[in-house]
Amino acid sequence: MKKYAVRNINLCTKDCLCLFVCSTGATDTENSIIDVDKCIGCGACAEACPSGAISMVPAEYPAQQEKTETVTDMLNAMAASKAIQEKMALQMAEGAGTDEFYRLMKAVAASERLLGADIMREAGYMLPQSDNAKAKLKEWIDDPELKGFPKEKAEKLLELL
Ligand code: SF4
Ligand code: SF4
Numbered sequence: 001m002k003k004y005a006v007r008n009i010n011l012c013t014k015d016c017l018c019l020f021v022c023s024t025g026a027t028d029t030e031n032s033i034i035d036v037d038k039c040i041g042c043g044a045c046a047e048a049c050p051s052g053a054i055s056m057v058p059a060e061y062p063a064q065q066e067k068t069e070t071v072t073d074m075l076n077a078m079a080a081s082k083a084i085q086e087k088m089a090l091q092m093a094e095g096a097g098t099d100e101f102y103r104l105m106k107a108v109a110a111s112e113r114l115l116g117a118d119i120m121r122e123a124g125y126m127l128p129q130s131d132n133a134k135a136k137l138k139e140w141i142d143d144p145e146l147k148g149f150p151k152e153k154a155e156k157l158l159e160l161l
Contacts, residue, residue, distance in 0.1 A: 002059040003041040005034045011053035018045035018054060067123070075123035079160070082116035120157075134158065 007018070009032055018027040022045050026038035034045075034054075046054040067075075086109045093105035140146055141154050 003043070003056040004036045004039050004059055005041070005043070005045050005054050006057050007032060007034050008053045008055070011051050013051045013053070015050065017048040017050065021045055021048045072123060075119055079116050079119045079123065082112050082119060083160070086112035086116065 005018075005026065007027070012032070022028070023042070024038045024040055026035045026040075027045050029035050041056065041059075043056050046056050089105045089109035089112060093102050093109065096102035096105060137154055137158060140149055141151055141158070143149075
């Protein structure tokens with residue numbers, strides 16, 4: 001399988017071993033982004049890098065596996081139950097008699113939201129968490145030119161969120 005080297009700038013300590021071992025000069029760029037046109041995927045840079053800053057990634061990713069309806073239904077049911085539990089925790093936080101209980105319930109609500117988000121990701125949905133992402137999704141839903149966009153699923157997702 002054809003692979004490319006990708007450098008994580010945040011981890012790079014600039015000791016330049018990757019420049020030394022790369023036979024094509026792909027690692028030696030002005031902007032620190034490894035040049036995929038020159039990279040032959042040998043992996044020498046990733047092996048040499050002492051910071052773990054370089055990863056080898058496939059040139060092409062396999063298509064996402066289709067999930068059966070049963071699995072999707074289960075994931076949706078679990079996500080819905082997490083949403084209910086989050087709501088309950090928030091209601092309990094509102095009526096909390098002590099600061100400790102308030103903070104505990106807010107933490108439970110945050111934890112339920114994270115679990116719900118993980119489940120939605122596993123279900124294969126994009127997760128529009130921010131207002132910007134939601135606005136973008138809405139824009140795509142409203143765009144009649146966007147052929148093949150799963151409009152109904154996107155609407156359902158926005159409704160659930
Ligand atoms: S070897 Fe690793 S740490 Fe050194 S310059 Fe290359 S990417 Fe950065
Ligand atoms: S994988 Fe090989 S060719 Fe590609 S950047 Fe690393 S050392 Fe150079």
